[in-house]
Amino acid sequence: MDEQKKDSIEQQQEQTKDEVKPAGRFIQLKPFRFIMLMFFTILITAGLTIFALTFGEKKVVEVKVPIERAEFSKLYEAFDLLKKNYYKDIDNEKVVNGAINGMFDALDDPYSDFMVKEEADQFNSGLSSSFQGIGAEIQERNGFITVVSPIKNSPAEKAGLLPKDIILTVDGKSIQGFSASEAVALIRGEKGTPVKITVKRGNNTEPIKMTIIRDDIPVETVYGEMLDGNIAHIQITSFSQNTAKELEKMLVEYKGKGMKGIVLDLRQNPGGYLEAAIEISNLFVQEGKPIVQVQQKDEEPKITNAIAGEKYNLPVTVLVDSGSASASEILAGALKESVGAKVVGETSFGKGTVQNVTPLKDGSNLKFTTGKWLTPNGNWINEKGIEPDVKVPYPSYASLPYLDPALEMKEGLQSDSVKAAEEMLEVLGYDPGKVDGSFDQYTERAVKKLQETSGLEETGILTGDTTYALMDALRAKIKADDPQLLKAKELLTGTPAKNEETTN
Numbered sequence: 001m002d003e004q005k006k007d008s009i010e011q012q013q014e015q016t017k018d019e020v021k022p023a024g025r026f027i028q029l030k031p032f033r034f035i036m037l038m039f040f041t042i043l044i045t046a047g048l049t050i051f052a053l054t055f056g057e058k059k060v061v062e063v064k065v066p067i068e069r070a071e072f073s074k075l076y077e078a079f080d081l082l083k084k085n086y087y088k089d090i091d092n093e094k095v096v097n098g099a100i101n102g103m104f105d106a107l108d109d110p111y112s113d114f115m116v117k118e119e120a121d122q123f124n125s126g127l128s129s130s131f132q133g134i135g136a137e138i139q140e141r142n143g144f145i146t147v148v149s150p151i152k153n154s155p156a157e158k159a160g161l162l163p164k165d166i167i168l169t170v171d172g173k174s175i176q177g178f179s180a181s182e183a184v185a186l187i188r189g190e191k192g193t194p195v196k197i198t199v200k201r202g203n204n205t206e207p208i209k210m211t212i213i214r215d216d217i218p219v220e221t222v223y224g225e226m227l228d229g230n231i232a233h234i235q236i237t238s239f240s241q242n243t244a245k246e247l248e249k250m251l252v253e254y255k256g257k258g259m260k261g262i263v264l265d266l267r268q269n270p271g272g273y274l275e276a277a278i279e280i281s282n283l284f285v286q287e288g289k290p291i292v293q294v295q296q297k298d299e300e301p302k303i304t305n306a307i308a309g310e311k312y313n314l315p316v317t318v319l320v321d322s323g324s325a326s327a328s329e330i331l332a333g334a335l336k337e338s339v340g341a342k343v344v345g346e347t348s349f350g351k352g353t354v355q356n357v358t359p360l361k362d363g364s365n366l367k368f369t370t371g372k373w374l375t376p377n378g379n380w381i382n383e384k385g386i387e388p389d390v391k392v393p394y395p396s397y398a399s400l401p402y403l404d405p406a407l408e409m410k411e412g413l414q415s416d417s418v419k420a421a422e423e424m425l426e427v428l429g430y431d432p433g434k435v436d437g438s439f440d441q442y443t444e445r446a447v448k449k450l451q452e453t454s455g456l457e458e459t460g461i462l463t464g465d466t467t468y469a470l471m472d473a474l475r476a477k478i479k480a481d482d483p484q485l486l487k488a489k490e491l492l493t494g495t496p497a498k499n500e501e502t503t504n
Contacts, residue, residue: 075099097364101179109369110140110180111355117363119181122188133188134195135217136161137238137270138180145175145183147199148349149268149323151217152237159212160402160471163268163323163349166200168207189214201401206416208401221272222246229493230258233485235265236280239272239327244279251283251312261315261492263485264335267345271326274354274373281334282306284316289338290376292330294354301374306338316341317488320386321394325349332386333375343388344488352382390491392484397427403471409462413439421462424474425450 079099083090100114115123122131135154138145147165150156167175170186178186187195193214198207221243224234232254236243251259274292281291285306293301318332318341329348335341356370374380401420409418419437425446426432433442444460451458454469462470 104179104368107368109353111351111353112368113140113179113181115181115365115367119185120359120363120365122184123181123357123365123367131188131217132191133184133214133217134159134161134212135215136187138167138183138187140178140180140183143177145178145180148270148325152223152235152268154217155212155215158475159210161199161210161212162201162399163321164202165208167197168200169196169198171196191215199402202399204401204416209404210402211404211406220246222250224250224254226254226257226259227263227489229489229495230260231263231489231492232259232261233263233265233489235267236328236331237269239269239274239276239280241273241276243272243276244283247280248283248310255312259314261317262312263317263319263488263492264331264341265319265485266324266328266332267319267321267484268323269325269328270323270349271328271351274327274330277327277330277334278304281331281338282309283312284341285334285338286311291334291338292376293374293378294371295374296371301378303376315492317491318343319345319484319488320348320388321346321484322349322385324386326351329381329386330373333379333381336386336389337376337379342390342488342491343386344390344491345388345392345484346394347387348381348385350381350383350385352380390487392487395478395481395483397423397474398478400424400474403462403467405464405467407463407467409439410460411439411441411444418443421470422446424470428470428473428477 079095082095083092097114097116104112104114134156135151136156137148137151139148140146145167147156147161147163147167149163150161167183167187169175170183173186175183175186187197189195191214194211195214196209196211198209200207221238221240222234222236224232227233232251234247234250234254236247251262274294278291285291287306287308289306291304291306293303295301316335316339318335320328320332320343324332324345325348329351332343332348336343352372352374353369354371354373355367358366358368360366372380372382375386400423401417403417403421403424407417409415409421414437416437418439419435422432422435422437422443425443426435428450430446430449431442432446433440439462447462447466448458448460450456450470450473451460451466454466454473456466456469459466
């Protein structure tokens with residue numbers, strides 16, 4: 001029995017040996033090494049795949065920045081196609097800046113602008129205590145750079161640049177289509193350096209050529225003089241951070257001298273800080289009365305009322321013209337509607353919007369409109385301006401074109417410049433004969449009289465110092481005969497004013 005069991009066990013063992021075949025050679029790995037091997041194998045495979053797909057001769061896919069906002073899909077697509085297929089390498093930064101400029105152009109808003117770092121620096125310098133340039137406020141309108149107003153006593157004012165002049169070229173380069181910031185970058189420069197510009201004025205067919213020497217442009221914003229009858233004539237040329245303090249200091253001084261009335265002169269003032277206009281309005285508007293209303297997108301207008309403080313309860317008239325814009329119009333509107341001050345002169349510029357300047361990380365600026373402002377009575381003056389209560393135009397000779405001192409005008413010459421010179425001579429009482437643009441013996445005689453009066457050599461030729469003397473004399477006459485100022489003073493005193501000497 002035991003032998004049978006033993007034989008049975010042996011048979012089973014033999015069968016098992018027959019069924020199990022010997023295995024081939026194998027590598028034995030520990031679990032940790034096996035896992036690490038698999039990890040590196042996957043990593044290397046993925047890296048090779050991405051390299052091949054991205055940099056191979058025929059890309060299977062193009063790696064792009066994920067698009068999180070659907071409205072930018074077209075922009076990304078255009079950039080990728082341009083970068084891939086344009087016939088030469090593109091400047092990424094320049095193209096991106098151009099795309100941002102395009103967004104601002106699409107707004108059709110002359111007061112909104114994208115400024116690259118260099119342009120932003122120029123813009124910010126204009127808000128500082130001084131900068132170097134010609135001293136003119138400009139804006140882009142309908143593809144053209146238009147002068148809003150020259151700064152008082154600046155090279156631009158002395159050269160005869162006027163509001164609404166259209167600047168066509170700068171140093172021979174056309175600036176049609178430029179933004180205001182791009183034009184400023186060309187016009188500004190180091191003190192003592194010249195800039196040549198051509199200007200279109202009104203319906204004149206012949207462009208006016210000017211060479212203006214750049215200078216330091218101090219940002220002094222308040223000027224004053226005491227007229228007879230103790231009427232203070234105070235001119236505000238722009239609204240900077242310190243303008244209200246400058247004005248208060250001057251008002252205190254004139255109050256001590258017995259000031260009886262104020263002519264507040266805002267002519268050719270292009271504007272500036274909204275807060276400065278509100279601070280100045282507070283000096284005249286009684287507490288609780290409205291100064292201005294500002295309306296943001298999808299909101300009701302927010303009214304800013306006058307607060308308590310020093311008030312100058314004196315008769316006030318306000319002077320405005322086509323160069324009075326923005327903050328100037330806010331102040332004029334507040335004094336007209338909340339104080340009852342008479343506005344004298346010409347219709348103001350008509351800028352009824354408010355802008356905000358936001359710097360970007362690379363030093364560039366975004367300047368864009370954030371709302372509109374309304375007068376105390378809720379009037380929106382945008383593109384309409386403030387109508388004066390008493391309209392008084394400038395004399396026609398105040399708009400005569402600038403004469404180039406480098407040009408030599410003498411007998412036999414016929415041109416529009418000669419005609420302008422003849423008009424100036426006639427206004428000044430030098431009798432150039434018939435004003436027809438022809439430089440004849442009568443014109444020569446008039447020029448000699450001018451040279452005699454000015455202490456210059458009597459050549460009869462209009463050029464250089466003689467040209468400067470002619471324009472300086474005309475400028476002095478415009479100031480002395482100022483019909484708008486005289487009318488504003490008359491409204492305060494009730495007495496028709498005559499041309500008068502003033503004391504600073």
